[in-house]
Amino acid sequence: MDATFIKRIYLTSFLIIAVVLFYYQILRGDYFEKRALNNYVRVVPISSIRGNIFDRNGVLLAQDSPSFNIAVVPYQIRWIKETLFEEIAKFLGYDKNLLDRNYKRNFRNFFTPVDIVINLDKKTAIELKEKFKNNILINVQPIRYYPYPYEISHIIGYVKEAENVFDDIKKYGYSPKERVGVLGVEQYYNRYIAGEDGGYLIEVNAKGEIVGFLGERKPKRGKDIVLTIDCKIQKIASELLSQQRGTIVLMDANTGEILALVSSPSFDLNSFVTSKNVSKFLNDKNKPILNRAIQATYPPGSTFKPIVALAALSENIIFPKTTFICKKIFSIGGYNFHCLSYHEDENLYEAMLHSCNIYFYNVGLKLGVDKIVKFAKKFMFDNITKVDLPYEKEGYLPHNIRYSKNWFVGDTLNLSIGQGMIEVTPLRLLVSINAISNGGYIVRPHILKAIAGKQESLSTNVYLGFSNDVLRILKKSLIGVIENKEGTAYLLSKLNLKIAGKTGTAQTKTKAHGWFVGFFPHNKPKYSICVLLEEVGSSFEAVKLSYYFLKELLDKNLLDITN
Template identity: 30%
Template sequence: MLQRRDTLKNSEQELRIFRMRSLLAVFVVLTLTAILMGRLAYLQVVQHDLYSTRSENNRVRVEPLPPTRGLIYDREGRLLAENRPTYNLTLVRERVDDLDDTLTLLVELLELPDEDVEAFQVRSRQRQRPYQPALLMSDLDEDQIARVAVNRHRLPGVEVEAQLLRFYPHAEIMAHALGYVGRINVDELKTLDSGRYAGTHFIGKTGVERFYEDELHGQAGLRKVETNARGRVLRELGRVDPVPGENLTLTLDLEMQQLAYDLLDGRRGSIVALEPGTGEILAMVSAPGFDSNQFVTGIDIASYRGLQEDLDLPLFNRAIRGHYPPGSTIKPFLALAGLVEGVITPDRAIHDPGYYQLPNDSRRYRNWLRWGHGRVDMERSIAVSNNTYYYSLAHDLGIDRLHKNMSAFGFGQRVAHDVQGESTALMPSREWKRERFNQAWYPGETLSVGIGQGYWQVTPLQLASATATLANRGHWIKPRLAQQVGDEPLPVQLPDALADIELVNEDWWERVYSGMEKVVSGNEGTARRIGTGLQYRMGGKSGTAQVFSLGQDQRYNADELEERLRDHALFMAFAPLDDPQIAVAVIVENAGGGSTHAAHLARAMTDAWLLEPEENDRDVEAILESEE
């Protein structure tokens, strides 16, 4: 007998299972589709620019074309700053697979010394605009170029670029006036126009290079090239040529600059020479100098530390930032102030017993000649540099009128048009002392100002500019370093110049000039030694500036002092008197008396500018020997 089946097919249950499985399958398919569509949307929409750029970069690349920096010439067309071809190593971080491995390989290939490795790595990580090359190393030699080329397949994003590099053929004597270019740093990168400076690695850092950066730099261009998978350029698809920078012609004369540097003969100091009628700076030297070419590609740490720690401060521009008491060089200016304010007349005389005393004050303010000069009028006071006359004059003028009249000559102010980094130095006043020290002004301080000591400080450029204004009979022309930018000459009368100094009696100029001429040509002149054989009329004034103050009864003895505590030697001059063509200011630090150690340098500068070579038979060695 057949057994009955207990289990029958359950269609309803099977249908339910089928539906559940179908829904699950649909859900999985829809989820995967949604994920795929989302990913496609993300890649096609959100990251379209990125992948479009990457795709295009596999075939087309846009390369910046840096402009050629303008050249710099002296007034005679002699080259002062040029561009020489060189090879730079650059890196585009966005094209590098592994930055650390790439840098390690480069250090090995280039055989960099340990002290340069850190700087090399810092430059590689310095902030750059996307897809802009970072400058890793400049001025590669042939061996380094060859090693990078052989291993180029291992160095994606690394390129060796042929570019022009700044070079200064007269680096040491022109370092302070010209300045130098250097690598663009992170702070500069934030402010520079990305289009104009595309592909540019250098920018003016100091001096003329910095002041005229906009004119010298030019405008970057670009080119579009097709490349293969390895990045090799196949053809050029388009180009926008760069616009080169303007050439710059300076007022400086290379021969005058060289002469001034040679005359200082390794001593600390400065010489500035101007053309009074135009304000053109003929020479502006600060000594010692330094090799500015070291800073173009990046000076090494040891060399930079050596310059910083040098006691002679070669990096310090004394011509525009050195602060010196002007000493007796300011006596002609004070004499004019006395005439303007009606305190003196040209013929009024005093009796000098060798000292001056304030009313009701026992202290004696001594003349440099301890037994005095006897009867002294204005012209003789300049010729013999009588201190007593100017103690009396300063007391009668008072600090307020002193400050007003000396400010009219540019003391205590920036005087030049295009001298980057110029200091104001200090023309003291009653208000200045109150703000600086919260103290009143004392009469004895006025006397110190009257002989160019105390708080009063000038720069060599200020002293030369004031001398030029004096030579111009009060006509004020701003000193400038640029004669011509491109094809455009700078105007003689520049904006923001000080007002001209006008005298009630024009004859007063001649009387002051007469006193200055007697300094170099008179029987009693403090610098009469330089008047021997003079072929033109010259006016000058010596100065000796104390580095520290002496007590009332102390006498100065240079032999007993450390060299850096000795007096500074100063001299200012212009010539010829009847038609001034040159104004000079000389400062030699810790050299001693200005009439002995600075006057002959000023004479050499005026001779070089005014005389033909065959008329000027003294060489530098002979001039320096005359000092001894």
């Protein structure tokens, strides 16, 4: 082979190199330029501080506190990752798998710090830093803290990192850790509370060390919000309910401001923030996360009777003095319908305080199903209350088709005592019955009082247009329930609060639910209360609970009653 041939080999090789370089630098230059940019330009997110949440008296219900996280830069620790994790896990007494899991979940790219231990106290974090020096970073992040993690869970909700939402931008190094509110006002008013995350645009080297500063967007602190809730009342209600399944709602009868709303059993908000031990709440068959006041519907039972009475009075079908005879059994179409006892001759007042079923069977029959449903609709039984909480559920009433074809007279009888094809949420029932107290206005129940110091008025009224006479008669009948010795809620008269209201025993397949719904003082209503206890067998349990609840409020001077 000629030695000149070697020249050709050299030249060809150099040309190949030139072609390769041409390909990388000219043809794919833009692509690699972008990759180089991604290498060294980083967005370091700074979480915004969420607004605090206060009760109506300024008691802190939710705040951001600093959480000390331990982070590592993947590239920097790439050779020592396993041993480093092992040592950190050993130091903290954690399982190494937890660190691996966090690492995997929070990993974005090789140069962005990854949180591997979350929410340490300051002392431990500093000890770790002293031990592992530059291999780890302390990453201070705000974390939501709830001073009353159980008592007010359903109203407040919690905060978590919305990683999944931002999965698509994760690879670009942007903050996937934006915190969003889940449930309660944290969710409903998230856009006010959340503020805006900020960030630094920085240049970093291969160790993730900052070598240049390109820009900054300051995070915006979220707005503080004030709730209508009175934390002290809320706590009392929560304690009373703690052993039972049910709900207590106390509302301002005129404005719809909710002073207390407790659903029991409850869940620990702080566990949900740190994602620790949440499965026990999620898997509990008693459904602690369910807000029974607005997300569960129950048959109203006898508490529906005032609506039926109001319909009959308005339609002039009965008058206060109209009587029906109760012989404990009411037979129709070959079926027997029962009352609790022999009430003999009963007018409206007597029927109401005894909660006589047969009286209302008669009224219901005279009214007809259409009228009952019409009035129930007027009272918005099948609508949401528009309370400012997420995922409110609406109740239901017999639907047109349902009662035209397969509707029997027995169904009408059931409906007239609030059973069968009728279910409402406790808050819905409270607001509807409350309309009797305030002269026929459906208020909008709400929880928000102020945003960033500015009063928010969410009070809206829907006037139902009932005559004052009818309302007065009805109110009188409801006063009898408490004040008459034979009244089903006579116990409450001991409180001297001038309570008017109605008990209810909602029949279910298992044990009956107990209701009490009422308002006080009846001459100038100020408060409206609703108590529901699941599967307690009788309404008396609800009356008892109402009694203890209001008594404690009285003893602690928490009610604003000046008359």
